[in-house]
Amino acid sequence: MKVMVTGAGGYIGRRVVAALEARGDDVIAAARRPVAGWSWYPFDLGRPSDITLPAGTQLVIHLAADTSGRGMLSPASEIASAQALADQSKAADARLVFVSSQTAREDAPTDYGRTKWRIERIVLEGAGVVVRPGQVYGGAATGLFGTLVGLVRRLPLLPALLPAPSVQPVHVDDLAQAIVAAGAAMAGATVFQVGEPEPVSFTEFLRAIAQHRLRRWRLFVPVPVVLIELARRASFHRVDALERLGSLLALQPMDTRASLDMLGLCLRPLAEGMQRTHRPRRTLLAESRAVLRYVLGTSPRRDLVMRHARAVEAVREAEPLGLPDWALRRPAWLRLLESPSDLELAWRLDSATALAEATPQGAALFLRVGQPTGPARAVLGLSSAVLTEVFWLCVRTVLPRSARQTRNARTPRGRL
Amino acid sequence: MSADFDVIVIGSGPAGVSAAFPLVQAGLRVAMLDGGRTQAVAPPRADFLTARATDPHQWAWMIGRDFHALRAMDAVSPKLRVPTQAFAFEGFQLANRIAATPFVAVGSLATGGLSNAWGCGVARFSDAEARMPFPVADLGPSYREVARRMGLSGGGGDDLSDYFGLDEDCDPPVPMDRAHEAMWRRYTKARTSLCKGGFRLGRSRVAVLSRPREDRQACDLAGNCLFGCSRQAMYSASADVERLRAFPNFHWLPGHLVDSIVVDGERTVVQLREPSGTCARLAARRLFVAAGTLASTRLVLQALQRREPVPLLSCPTAAFLLWLPGLLGQPRERGFGLGQLSYALQLTGGRTAFGSTFATTGIPMWELARHLPLGRSTALQVLRDLLGSCVVGNLFLPGELSDARARLDDRDTLRIEGGWRQADVEDLLREARRKLAGAYRKMNAWMLPGSFTPGRPGSDIHYAGTLPMAADPGAGQTSVQGEVRGLRHVHVVDGACLPALPEKSHTLTLMANADRIGRLIAPTLI
Ligand SMILES: Cc1cc2nc3c(=O)[nH]c(=O)nc-3n(C[C@H](O)[C@H](O)[C@H](O)COP(=O)(O)OP(=O)(O)OC[C@H]3O[C@@H](n4cnc5c(N)ncnc54)[C@H](O)[C@@H]3O)c2cc1C
Numbered sequence: 036m037k038v039m040v041t042g043a044g045g046y047i048g049r050r051v052v053a054a055l056e057a058r059g060d061d062v063i064a065a066a067r068r069p070v071a072g073w074s075w076y077p078f079d080l081g082r083p084s085d086i087t088l089p090a091g092t093q094l095v096i097h098l099a100a101d102t103s104g105r106g107m108l109s110p111a112s113e114i115a116s117a118q119a120l121a122d123q124s125k126a127a128d129a130r131l132v133f134v135s136s137q138t139a140r141e142d143a144p145t146d147y148g149r150t151k152w153r154i155e156r157i158v159l160e161g162a163g164v165v166v167r168p169g170q171v172y173g174g175a176a177t178g179l180f181g182t183l184v185g186l187v188r189r190l191p192l193l194p195a196l197l198p199a200p201s202v203q204p205v206h207v208d209d210l211a212q213a214i215v216a217a218g219a220a221m222a223g224a225t226v227f228q229v230g231e232p233e234p235v236s237f238t239e240f241l242r243a244i245a246q247h248r249l250r251r252w253r254l255f256v257p258v259p260v261v262l263i264e265l266a267r268r269a270s271f272h273r274v275d276a277l278e279r280l281g282s283l284l285a286l287q288p289m290d291t292r293a294s295l296d297m298l299g300l301c302l303r304p305l306a307e308g309m310q311r312t313h314r315p316r317r318t319l320l321a322e323s324r325a326v327l328r329y330v331l332g333t334s335p336r337r338d339l340v341m342r343h344a345r346a347v348e349a350v351r352e353a354e355p356l357g358l359p360d361w362a363l364r365r366p367a368w369l370r371l372l373e374s375p376s377d378l379e380l381a382w383r384l385d386s387a388t389a390l391a392e393a394t395p396q397g398a399a400l401f402l403r404v405g406q407p408t409g410p411a412r413a414v415l416g417l418s419s420a421v422l423t424e425v426f427w428l429c430v431r432t433v434l435p436r437s438a439r440q441t442r443n444a445r446t447p448r449g450r451l
Numbered sequence: 452m453s454a455d456f457d458v459i460v461i462g463s464g465p466a467g468v469s470a471a472f473p474l475v476q477a478g479l480r481v482a483m484l485d486g487g488r489t490q491a492v493a494p495p496r497a498d499f500l501t502a503r504a505t506d507p508h509q510w511a512w513m514i515g516r517d518f519h520a521l522r523a524m525d526a527v528s529p530k531l532r533v534p535t536q537a538f539a540f541e542g543f544q545l546a547n548r549i550a551a552t553p554f555v556a557v558g559s560l561a562t563g564g565l566s567n568a569w570g571c572g573v574a575r576f577s578d579a580e581a582r583m584p585f586p587v588a589d590l591g592p593s594y595r596e597v598a599r600r601m602g603l604s605g606g607g608g609d610d611l612s613d614y615f616g617l618d619e620d621c622d623p624p625v626p627m628d629r630a631h632e633a634m635w636r637r638y639t640k641a642r643t644s645l646c647k648g649g650f651r652l653g654r655s656r657v658a659v660l661s662r663p664r665e666d667r668q669a670c671d672l673a674g675n676c677l678f679g680c681s682r683q684a685m686y687s688a689s690a691d692v693e694r695l696r697a698f699p700n701f702h703w704l705p706g707h708l709v710d711s712i713v714v715d716g717e718r719t720v721v722q723l724r725e726p727s728g729t730c731a732r733l734a735a736r737r738l739f740v741a742a743g744t745l746a747s748t749r750l751v752l753q754a755l756q757r758r759e760p761v762p763l764l765s766c767p768t769a770a771f772l773l774w775l776p777g778l779l780g781q782p783r784e785r786g787f788g789l790g791q792l793s794y795a796l797q798l799t800g801g802r803t804a805f806g807s808t809f810a811t812t813g814i815p816m817w818e819l820a821r822h823l824p825l826g827r828s829t830a831l832q833v834l835r836d837l838l839g840s841c842v843v844g845n846l847f848l849p850g851e852l853s854d855a856r857a858r859l860d861d862r863d864t865l866r867i868e869g870g871w872r873q874a875d876v877e878d879l880l881r882e883a884r885r886k887l888a889g890a891y892r893k894m895n896a897w898m899l900p901g902s903f904t905p906g907r908p909g910s911d912i913h914y915a916g917t918l919p920m921a922a923d924p925g926a927g928q929t930s931v932q933g934e935v936r937g938l939r940h941v942h943v944v945d946g947a948c949l950p951a952l953p954e955k956s957h958t959l960t961l962m963a964n965a966d967r968i969g970r971l972i973a974p975t976l977i
């Protein structure tokens with residue numbers, strides 16, 4: 036499917052593009068500046084009259100917005116841009132998904148919320164769908180999440196607002212999945228509310244950043260909300276952070292269960308989502324080479340190694356397993372690490388087997404296409420397999436248990 | 452507003468097209484709607500072994516550029532992992548609001564429906580099996596008609612001729628491979644004693660061409676059956692859609708997703724979403740619901756606003772691996788990838804198990820390797836030397852053993868729960884395993900220990916019986932014409948209206964029944 040994503044270079048946009056690409060879609064990143072590695076289409080919210088859809092677009096995901104909070108763009112131009120997109124999507128028979136905000140309300144306290152609300156009307160009128168995310172977090176520390184992570188990192192003391200406003204967190208990758216699913220859902224003119232169904236207090240959310248993301252301890256000092264309200268009134272200029280807090284306090288809870296059900300989504304727990312994922316590609320490639328070598332019994336081609344690493348990234352979003360050095364150097368010894376409880380290693384082996392099989396090299400090895408065969412060879416092969424297995428079983432029993440574990444035997448959930 | 456069409460058919464699967472032919476041939480204005488998905492990844496053109504040995508990009512159709520096969524690792528059947536068939540299953544649950552636990556609910560939004568990916572097994576039902584509110588003989592002409600359209604093969608007289616009841620409609624079988632030839636030779640020798648033990652063997656009757664027909668070519672043993680046949684030797688309802696489109700009174704509306712149905716006086720109205728995403732309504736004098744058992748059930752229950760659970764029939768299944776030592780070390784050969792030989796096995800309580808055996812060449816080996824209790828490299832070594840002399844078998848038990856229910860919840864989602872009558876099924880499977888192992892042993896084929904694996908509830912994908920036909924239909928039932936009690940002029944014409952589900956393949960029967968209903972209704976609309 037040909038999909039245009041506006042705001043593709045942003046915090047959410049990057050993850051949406053990754054999710055679409057993993058699904059095999061043909062993605063066009065519409066942004067002001069080219070995004071490295073993606074096909075680019077010039078798009079500027081400030082110039083609504085210039086906005087066009089690339090030919091053949093079937094789905095438009097509209098993420099671009101002025102998130103500076105400083106009103107760099109006029110609401111009028113944001114709205115006009117949305118109108119242009121809606122009109123063009125309709126003319127081209129393309130579906131439009133607009134990513135709005137939990138603050139969207141006709142009488143929202145900020146321009147931002149009111150603009151979102153007006154754009155929602157435009158999109159819904161054209162039978163498009165709206166996604167309203169709760170508090171987005173996780174992944175790269177950019178966007179609003181980045182600001183919060185930065186605050187928690189810098190400040191040893193953090194405010195615990197009283198009464199505490201509550202947020203409904205959603206991991207940026209879960210949100211990306213929700214947006215992609217909303218693009219495929221049958222329902223039109225629908226608002227999907229995406230976030231944890233049970234709200235957590237904002238304090239809890241900051242604490243999760245400190246504990247699971249930064250692994251630091253932070254002291255929370257109670258701060259009555261009225262003080263903030265007073266500070267906001269008293270300050271002569273608009274103070275950015277205070278404005279934002281103001282809109283946080285005005286948030287209305289969302290009932291997200293029905294939307295999550297319809298999108299077939301199960302959000303990851305906050306503690307899990309806060310973990311930082313970094314995937315050093317070199318380690319991953321080394322592991323892919325090792326598991327492929329193990330299943331093929333010979334050196335894999337480079338393109339096959341790359342493909343396996345990409346599969347692990349795309350399907351598992353997983354970190355390297357942390358295979359010990361000896362296993363990387365002598366992949367046959369991987370036999371010692373295989374165990375029914377290490378599901379992640381099993382997945383790596385399954386995918387390596389599947390990808391290795393789907394090559395001419397694999398066909399020769401597994402199907403014996405173009406290879407000599409015969410009963411004697413088969414008997415020999417089977418006996419040697421049995422002997423090898425017995426050998427490794429013996430080695431396993433004498434080896435201490437601790438030597439037989441990958442560093443990362445936990446099992447990340449596969450995400451579709 | 453008057454009706455836009457005489458009849459709207461929801462669904463272009465085997466049921467939809469079978470109902471449409473008699474209506475269209477009678478000159479009625481018929482609109483057919485479906486999910487509109489079509490194949491995105493092409494199957495190989497060369498035969499399987501050649502393509503595997505030479506195609507550097509084979510991973511695109513074996514795994515998928517988006518790693519489809521790896522994403523679908525936990526799906527119940529290799530078919531559901533094949534990238535070339537992904538389109539046949541994608542998006543179904545979300546669009547039709549179907550949720551299932553622990554049941555496996557599979558459905559389609561494709562042109563041609565699930566028949567894009569089916570196993571092509573066909574059979575007629577007997578009176579006792581069908582339990583229709585009319586004699587099965589009434590289905591006779593319809594069975595004939597659909598068989599003629601599809602092109603069947605496998606007949607020629609054997610111990611299963613009566614069981615399948617299709618020999619008059621069948622072309623000769625597609626040639627067998629070495630392994631099946633060997634089993635067949637042994638069977639003919641040990642026949643009498645095997646039959647006495649309640650085991651009968653015969654050629655599989657399949658909707659696959661052994662002779663060319665119109666624009667479809669005959670099977671050439673390329674072995675790509677799992678991935679899809681570029682020669683169209685296997686029947687798919689999408690070929691019938693093409694033939695229907697030749698009629699000027701047939702209106703083809705792919706990509707029109709029906710969300711709900713309403714009865715409005717003399718008209719029936721469907722609310723739908725067009726490919727562009729806009730909502731629309733279409734009206735007709737009659738509505739034929741053939742969205743596949745699960746989707747049809749949701750549409751009908753929603754229209755009735757009926758929230759009591761309805762029974763859902765589905766066959767318990769199992770799979771096993773047979774080893775033919777006499778063939779050890781033989782090179783892989785080209786061959787037919789669907790059922791080559793079928794068996795019917797008598798079990799206690801007058802029940803029967805049915806199944807077929809298949810070559811292992813066209814099935815990716817990683818599918819099997821991950822189930823062996825060995826280290827991965829050893830498993831591969833073993834399979835590499837053993838699989839060439841193995842065949843896989845499947846087994847179906849009657850759908851009456853099913854204990855699943857479908858219920859429309861408050862949000863109008865169809866929730867499917869339950870599975871089988873566990874204790875009965877366990878006993879029967881144990882008995883079947885023992886008897887099959889014994890029977891095949893007499894044919895020099897050894898059931899590999901530990902290979903007999905029961906399938907998960909629903910994984911048979913033979914769903915039926917949610918809105919059963921009855922002579923005097925009660926609430927949630929349908930008339931002899933498939934008309935839903937309480938929804939005038941709405942006819943259910945797919946598996947949902949079958950009152951019973953034997954262990955046999957049921958698609959041919961649901962097609963014949965759809966044809967019969969089409970023939971009954973056509974004259975009343977002219
Ligand atoms: C792997 C596999 C193997 C199988 N093997 C066999 C076998 O060997 N023998 C056998 O007898 N059966 C087999 N089956 C089952 C067989 O495929 C089905 O019984 C058969 O396809 C059912 O036909 P149908 O027309 O009722 O529904 P489907 O084939 O499911 O067609 C449904 C149609 O409805 C449309 N539709 C669905 N929802 C909507 C909606 N909301 N709006 C508009 N249109 C909609 C779809 O686009 C599609 O055109 C197999 C199935 C699978 C998946």
